[in-house]
Structures are given as structure tokens and as C-alpha cells.
Amino acid sequence: MDPTLPLNPRRQFLAVATSAMASLGLVAVAIPFVKSMTPSERARAAGGPVDVDLASVAPGTLTTVEWRGRPVWVLHRTPQMLATLANHDAELADPASNEDQQPFYAHNPTRSVRPEFLVATAVCTHLGCIPTFRPELAPPDLGPNWPGGFFCPCHGSRFDLAGRVFRNVPAPRNLEVPPYSFAGNRLIIGEAPNVANT
Numbered sequence: 291m292d293p294t295l296p297l298n299p300r301r302q303f304l305a306v307a308t309s310a311m312a313s314l315g316l317v318a319v320a321i322p323f324v325k326s327m328t329p330s331e332r333a334r335a336a337g338g339p340v341d342v343d344l345a346s347v348a349p350g351t352l353t354t355v356e357w358r359g360r361p362v363w364v365l366h367r368t369p370q371m372l373a374t375l376a377n378h379d380a381e382l383a384d385p386a387s388n389e390d391q392q393p394f395y396a397h398n399p400t401r402s403v404r405p406e407f408l409v410a411t412a413v414c415t416h417l418g419c420i421p422t423f424r425p426e427l428a429p430p431d432l433g434p435n436w437p438g439g440f441f442c443p444c445h446g447s448r449f450d451l452a453g454r455v456f457r458n459v460p461a462p463r464n465l466e467v468p469p470y471s472f473a474g475n476r477l478i479i480g481e482a483p484n485v486a487n488t
């Protein structure tokens with residue numbers, strides 16, 4: 291049979307009925323799966339806050355967690371990494387993070403609550419690719435002025451180690467900072483801080 295021809299009504303009915311049965315089967319499988327989740331897994335699936343043990347993020351390293359279906363970076367910046375942030379304000383589109391896509395506690399040069407930890411959504415503000423972590427200074431492919439940061443391979447947008455976008459790239463804004471707070475040595479993504487623990 292020519293696959294481009296429309297199905298006759300009986301075949302259409304059978305196709306719809308088969309598809310409906312398959313969907314019911316999936317629901318039947320999914321319900322026990324959801325019931326088997328732990329409370330924190332259910333919260334995660336529902337978009338609730340996500341906990342990160344900061345002891346597992348060594349200085350100089352970056353870890354990625356998922357919150358509300360999007361990747362979020364947690365970067366533990368070293369003093370050397372933090373020092374790079376002071377040297378290129380004139381090359382940035384929004385060095386003081388004045389645009390309102392980040393919470394008030396990210397309106398500072400490190401864009402963070404604790405200077406050593408950057409928490410940012412790992413989604414390029416141009417068309418949504420995931421930038422790559424490029425912490426090294428002046429690698430050959432990024433040029434002698436590269437201070438370390440994030441490079442988007444899709445169309446070449448560049449962000450520094452605070453997620454601030456450089457001028458003259460396609461991305462219009464800094465990387466978004468999600469709501470987050472700290473509880474001791476735990477980071478809670480998805481929960482804004484009380485003023486007291488900023």
C-alpha cells in the first residue's frame with residue numbers, strides 16, 4: 291500500500307484505538323513509578339527546590355543540576371577566578387547586572403550571594419544552546435583577552451565567570467540567575483533567600 295495515501299475510516303479508527311490503548315498502558319506504568327518516588331524526587335519532578343551538597347563541588351570545578359527541566363550550573367570560583375571579574379567591565383553589555391532577569395541578590399559584580407559560588411542557568415540567552423565551560427586564560431581558540439568563562443558553540447556568544455555577556459555577540463543578556471539560597475553547606479536551588487541569610 292502507498293504510505294502517502296490517507297487511511298480508510300476503519301483503519302483510521304483502528305489506528306486511533308491502538309494509540310489510545312498504548313497511552314493507557316503508559317499511564318498504567320507511570321502511576322506506580324510516580325508512587326515509588328521519594329518525596330525529594332517527587333518535589334524535583336514537580337519543579338520543587340533542589341538541594342546541592344556544596345562539599346561535593348571542589349574549588350575551580352563546576353557541577354550541573356537539573357531544576358524545572360533546565361540545567362543549572364554551580365561553579366565554585368577560586369580567588370584567582372574571582373580576580374578575573376574586575377578586569378573587563380568595559381567589554382561587557384551589562385556589567386552591573388541591571389537587567390531584571392536575575393534576582394536582586396545577583397545585582398553585584400559577582401552576581402551571587404556568596405562570592406565563591408556562581409549559580410546560573412546553563413542556557414544561552416540567544417537561542418537556548420548550552421554554553422561550554424572554558425575557565426582557562428587565553429586559550430588559542432578564544433584569543434589572548436579571554437579571561438575564562440563560558441563560550442556558546444552555536445553562534446559564538448561569550449560570558450565571563452559571572453555569566454555576564456560580552457558586547458558584540460548574539461546573546462542579548464547575561465545568563466539568568468535562578469532563585470536560590472543557602473542552608474549551611476547546602477545550596478537550595480528554587481528557594482529565594484531571606485534577607486537574613488544573604
Ligand code: FES
Nearest residue numbers: 414416417442445
Ligand atoms: S544560542 Fe548561544 S550564541 Fe546563539
